[in-house]
Structure formats: structure tokens, C-alpha cells
Amino acid sequence: MVEKVPMTQSGFVKLQEELRWRQQEERPRIIEAISEARAHGDLSENAEYHAAKEAQSLNEGRIGELEDFVARAEVIDLSKMSGSTIKFGAKVKLVDEDTDEEKIYQIVGDQEADVKAGRISISSPIARALIGKEVGDSIEVVAPGGSKAYEIISINWG
Structure with a gap:
């Protein structure tokens, strides 16, 4: 298949x-x-x-x-996406629990990812940690630079 x-x-x-x-x-x-x-x-x-x-x-x-x-x-079709849990296409606003720095990421396909533009790959560690989570949840991402903790502030679509 x-x-x-x-x-x-x-x-x-x-x-x-x-x-x-x-x-x-x-x-x-x-x-x-x-x-x-x-x-x-x-x-x-x-x-x-x-x-x-x-x-x-x-x-x-x-x-x-x-x-x-x-x-x-x-x-x-992102215009048909909605809900309170994070999935493909979601724009997620996060706050770094250590630095209070806010970031906004959209979860997209591997071929269209561009971290500088705020588009992260569905297969990236941070996107995998976000999938299925909701506003108020905390995630921990183990990245090459070490472990980072984020809190989910908002989820938007489209």
C-alpha cells in the first residue's frame, strides 16, 4: 500500500x-x-x-x-479543521516554561516545514509531542539541544 x-x-x-x-x-x-x-x-x-x-x-x-x-x-483542507485537540494543520501558541518566550507553530507536512517561518513538520519531536494535546496542557520535548518544557496557550485553525 x-x-x-x-x-x-x-x-x-x-x-x-x-x-x-x-x-x-x-x-x-x-x-x-x-x-x-x-x-x-x-x-x-x-x-x-x-x-x-x-x-x-x-x-x-x-x-x-x-x-x-x-x-x-x-x-x-485546513478550512474544515476544528476542535480543541491539536492535530495536523493546527497553529499552536506555546510558552517556554523556563524563559516565558512565546512561539507560534503550525504543524504541516514534512516537505513544507520551515521552522523560521513557524511551520514545523508533523514528524518533528515537538509536533509529535503536541498531537492530541489541548490548551493548558504541558509538554516536554527532548531535542538535540536538551529537554524543553512548553505550555499550550492557544490552538487556531486555518
């Missing part, structure tokens, strides 16, 4: 856009660079040719990954 990859609509659109760009713009550009490099003669000492072939390999690999993610995507 194919394992579905949960993601938001915006994350799905970004993956599709990257896939389109790699297939329709980047692939032809790399093919052109390979053709130009071939025209320079001896391929064994042709740095441009080897660089273009490497770029082609990386691009084709990423296209394969993107096609796989798009095919297995389970787009979750």
Missing part, C-alpha cells in the same frame, strides 16, 4: 510549482548547457560538461522526488 504524504494546499501548490519549473525551465536550460559544452570538444577534460551533467543528475533526482510526493500527496 502506498503511504500518503499529508500536506496543506499551499504546500501542495509549492511542490507542483517546483516540479513544473524543474521540468519546463531548468531541464531545457541544463540540456542546452550540455549541448554547448559538448561543442567544445574533448569531454574528458571539459569542466563545463561535467558540471552540466552533475546539475542534470541533481535536477532529475529532485524531479523524481517531487513526482513521488505529488503522487502520494494527501492534501488536507
Whole structure:
């Protein structure tokens, strides 16, 4: 059975856009660079040719990954999400119990996670600790930097 990859609509659109760009713009550009490099003669000492072939390999690999993610995507409509327990798509406001620093995180799919933008992966330690919890609950997250305790202040959707 194919394992579905949960993601938001915006994350799905970004993956599709990257896939389109790699297939329709980047692939032809790399093919052109390979053709130009071939025209320079001896391929064994042709740095441009080897660089273009490497770029082609990386691009084709990423296209394969993107096609796989798009095919297995389970787009979750956040506008239909609600409830008092934390699950995929929730925007959670936390307070660090040691520093009183507040943070807001949205739980999203692995491919759309961006901690600096406040989007954390569903498979991250903090998201796994949050799933199923409610406002007022405390969680402890064991992270590479040590153990952190947070209290859940609010849960929002969409």
C-alpha cells in the first residue's frame, strides 16, 4: 500500500510549482548547457560538461522526488479543521516554561516545514509531542539541544 504524504494546499501548490519549473525551465536550460559544452570538444577534460551533467543528475533526482510526493500527496483542507485537540494543520501558541518566550507553530507536512517561518513538520519531536494535546496542557520535548518544557496557550485553525 502506498503511504500518503499529508500536506496543506499551499504546500501542495509549492511542490507542483517546483516540479513544473524543474521540468519546463531548468531541464531545457541544463540540456542546452550540455549541448554547448559538448561543442567544445574533448569531454574528458571539459569542466563545463561535467558540471552540466552533475546539475542534470541533481535536477532529475529532485524531479523524481517531487513526482513521488505529488503522487502520494494527501492534501488536507485546513478550512474544515476544528476542535480543541491539536492535530495536523493546527497553529499552536506555546510558552517556554523556563524563559516565558512565546512561539507560534503550525504543524504541516514534512516537505513544507520551515521552522523560521513557524511551520514545523508533523514528524518533528515537538509536533509529535503536541498531537492530541489541548490548551493548558504541558509538554516536554527532548531535542538535540536538551529537554524543553512548553505550555499550550492557544490552538487556531486555518
